[in-house]
Amino acid sequence: MSQSQPASARSGVVELDAIDRHILAILQRDARIPNTELADEVGLTPAPTLRRVRRLEEEGIIHRYVALLDPKQVGRDLMVVVRVTLDKQTKQGFETFAEHMRNRPEVLECYLCLGDTDYLLKVCLPDLDAYQKFLVDVLAAIPGVRNTASTIVVKQEKYTTSLSLE
Amino acid sequence: MSQSQPASARSGVVELDAIDRHILAILQRDARIPNTELADEVGLTPAPTLRRVRRLEEEGIIHRYVALLDPKQVGRDLMVVVRVTLDKQTKQGFETFAEHMRNRPEVLECYLCLGDTDYLLKVCLPDLDAYQKFLVDVLAAIPGVRNTASTIVVKQEKYTTSLSLE
DNA sequence: GTTGAAATAACGTAAAC
């Protein structure tokens, strides 16, 4: 190796050792585990464990800690995936649409995509009535929306936010 | 009201008052907020605040606490949404497929859907090379998979796990 | 049934090594 920099400095991606990956795997499962317990699980004492967690937070590898709710128990029984195409694909049109989606709390995810579909949305709502209102009052009201195609979710077979770090 | 039971007991959906919803909104933003601070924000003292949080956990309204990572910083630069249709729609075929998806860490979400599409998948991987391997070695290898259509995500315009509790 | 106050135990955190 003639390079003097480590891989992390060259690529911009921070190098993670086995213990870091172990910490991340655990925190992705249980964000509220006490530091002492986390330290036990990864085979370190609390001090260096806490230093690693703080580093992972500061580097932005750990983006945030969140509580996940049960949608059904809070009255969100309907999930819909929507494919959206825009009339004319201008920078302004894209930005307008994305901004609208960011302002709508029922829109959990919004992705700009390759192919026939311009945007993919994941929308979570109480029922079909609320969804119909969303289609008409929100989506159809955004200038430049040509077409939408809705796929209704019947059953959630898997849902995880955990990235496997192999 | 002639009913002797409260609404929560009748519907199976737990009743949430304004403070509960406030707590849930905060914990969905920051799962690691100290209980003392949470108490301040919702206008209670720590003891009753903690009791409410524990109740929300026990009832399963709070499903879990997780750390969300930055996919790019852990080398997961590619996200793909896949529509899958099965050959014959038998109970066994569905269950086999769903079980395969649950065992694949790169599959973050899997939904059984109405309409032309049988399953929708959200898959997160390092690059297109890894995705090609996933298509050939994983998806195509599952018996009963008739057809797949992949939509590649170019940009994540919005991503949240927070449910708005209006 | 829910809250508030006080006491204890557990934990997070920083320093020195």
Next chain:
DNA sequence: GTTTACGTTATTTCAAC
């Protein structure tokens, strides 16, 4: 990475509304 020490927090108990 370890040990020690300190301040903060979680958690329980019990009294009050």
